[in-house]
Amino acid sequence: MRSILESNLCQxxxxxxxxxxxxEKRQALTASTLAFTVCFAVWTIFSIIGIKIKSQLGLNDTExxxxxxxxxxxxxxxxxxxxxxxxxxxxxxxxxxxxLFTAVAAFLLTKVTSYEMFLLAALGVGFAGGSFAVGVAYxxxxxxxxxxxxxLGIFGMGNVGAAVxxxxxxxxxxxxxxxxxxxxxxxxxxxxxTAVLFFVLTKDDPVHAANKASGHKHPxxxxxxxxxxxxxxxxxxxxxxxxxxxxxxLALWLPRYYVGxxxxxxxxxxxxxxxxxxxxxxxxxxGGWLSDKYGARTVMYxxxxxxxxxxxxxxxxxxxxxxxxxxxPIAFNITIPLGVFVGLTIVLGFFMSLGKAAVYKHIPVYYxxxxxxxxxxxxxxGGLGGFFLPVTFGIMNDVIGVWTSCFMLMxxxxxxxxxxxxxxIRRLEKRRIPELRGPRNLPELxxxxx
Numbered sequence: 001m002r003s004i005l006e007s008n009l010c011q012x013x014x015x016x017x018x019x020x021x022x023x024e025k026r027q028a029l030t031a032s033t034l035a036f037t038v039c040f041a042v043w044t045i046f047s048i049i050g051i052k053i054k055s056q057l058g059l060n061d062t063e064x065x066x067x068x069x070x071x072x073x074x075x076x077x078x079x080x081x082x083x084x085x086x087x088x089x090x091x092x093x094x095x096x097x098x099x100l101f102t103a104v105a106a107f108l109l110t111k112v113t114s115y116e117m118f119l120l121a122a123l124g125v126g127f128a129g130g131s132f133a134v135g136v137a138y139x140x141x142x143x144x145x146x147x148x149x150x151x152l153g154i155f156g157m158g159n160v161g162a163a164v165x166x167x168x169x170x171x172x173x174x175x176x177x178x179x180x181x182x183x184x185x186x187x188x189x190x191x192x193x194t195a196v197l198f199f200v201l202t203k204d205d206p207v208h209a210a211n212k213a214s215g216h217k218h219p220x221x222x223x224x225x226x227x228x229x230x231x232x233x234x235x236x237x238x239x240x241x242x243x244x245x246x247x248x249x250l251a252l253w254l255p256r257y258y259v260g261x262x263x264x265x266x267x268x269x270x271x272x273x274x275x276x277x278x279x280x281x282x283x284x285x286x287g288g289w290l291s292d293k294y295g296a297r298t299v300m301y302x303x304x305x306x307x308x309x310x311x312x313x314x315x316x317x318x319x320x321x322x323x324x325x326x327x328x329p330i331a332f333n334i335t336i337p338l339g340v341f342v343g344l345t346i347v348l349g350f351f352m353s354l355g356k357a358a359v360y361k362h363i364p365v366y367y368x369x370x371x372x373x374x375x376x377x378x379x380x381x382g383g384l385g386g387f388f389l390p391v392t393f394g395i396m397n398d399v400i401g402v403w404t405s406c407f408m409l410m411x412x413x414x415x416x417x418x419x420x421x422x423x424x425i426r427r428l429e430k431r432r433i434p435e436l437r438g439p440r441n442l443p444e445l446x447x448x449x450x
Contacts, residue, residue, distance in 0.1 A: 025143060036155060039099065042191055043072070045125065062391070072383055078129070079380045095134045105125050138205055249393065284357045296361040301418075303358065314348075319334050
């Protein structure tokens with residue numbers, strides 16, 4: 001790992017870039033964050049219109065879970081090659097191309113009628129999720145490493161697009177007379193406009209601009225994959241599988257959960273799901289700042305411990321008890337009240353937001369010339385959580401028949417991540433690697449076989 005790190009840092013030193021002004025940095029960060037917000041809103045559109053499509057096609061929970069998760073699959077898989085292309089050709093042009101392609105796919109979604117065609121169209125819409133890898137590669141190159149945690153945390157606030165969809169799409173759906181097609185068409189138009197504005201208002205990042213000016217040849221596709229031989233990349237991918245994949249999965253699933261488990265109407269369910277998605281997005285900037293100041297490793301501990309507690313409580317199913325009392329049977333019920341459940345989702349979303357920023361803190365520091373490939377891989381695995389988990393939630397509903405089974409699975413997942421992280425830290429501490437023991441940059445100590 002050390003040789004790869006030294007190679008990356010040396011390569012970075014050989015690239016001469018003109019220092020960006022504060023205004024240029026802010027403009028790039030603001031435009032990227034707003035674009036990511038729109039992309040994320042489009043990416044999670046099925047959390048609302050999917051319920052209408054479920055009713056229209058008569059889908060069961062497994063089929064519904066597959067439908068809402070399909071865009072997440074494309075968004076996850078596309079992150080690797082979109083990230084690499086961003087390193088090679090510059091994030092600006094890749095970002096614009098990705099948004100325009102997705103806008104067309106979202107519009108074409110309104111023209112299909114069968115379940116199979118819906119799944120195919122959803123694959124196209126899913127490219128909206130690939131915007132994250134593009135934005136990470138683009139934004140990180142505008143800032144020095146001591147500011148990248150905060151900058152990427154602010155960019156990651158674009159996750160608020162999930163809350164925008166959960167809160168706003170039901171009202172847009174009502175304004176469209178219940179026609180989900182109208183919602184998809186409005187989203188496609190907004191995304192196309194965003195792509196045009198991004199192209200007009202931004203410029204190439206300093207590193208890509210310097211490479212073009214000097215004629216520097218960008219690394220080949222397979223050369224960009226070299227850091228993926230490091231096991232640490234895959235370890236961080238597991239963490240992101242929970243903090244991001246789990247976040248996306250619940251943002252997609254909670255409207256359905258509230259409607260089924262608590263008998264709420266779609267508007268109310270959407271607003272309560274937004275109460276989870278909002279803190280899961282807006283506090284990512286705080287997570288980046290905390291990672292810069294106190295160390296991402298500490299923030300990851302906070303995240304996993306809090307998540308274990310929240311998901312364990314939320315996994316307890318509504319239960320009727322009858323005990324043999326002195327004067328006869330005594331019956332009582334234990335159910336998590338709606339207000340308490342919503343509060344737990346808000347706390348869970350908050351800590352997931354911190355964790356998402358903490359995971360990504362280390363990538364531009366240790367892989368400055370492979371941010372796209374490494375960040376894309378971590379984002380890919382994390383995004384796959386947003387695909388597999390909703391599908392699994394649906395299967396568990398159909399097979400087990402317990403609404404809270406989804407949180408039982410989440411508890412197991414985060415407990416495994418916490419355990420692996422903790423023992424990896426203890427093992428690496430014993431190696432006494434001085435230059436890797438600092439608390440600041442990484443979620444945990446790094447090692448050759450960590």
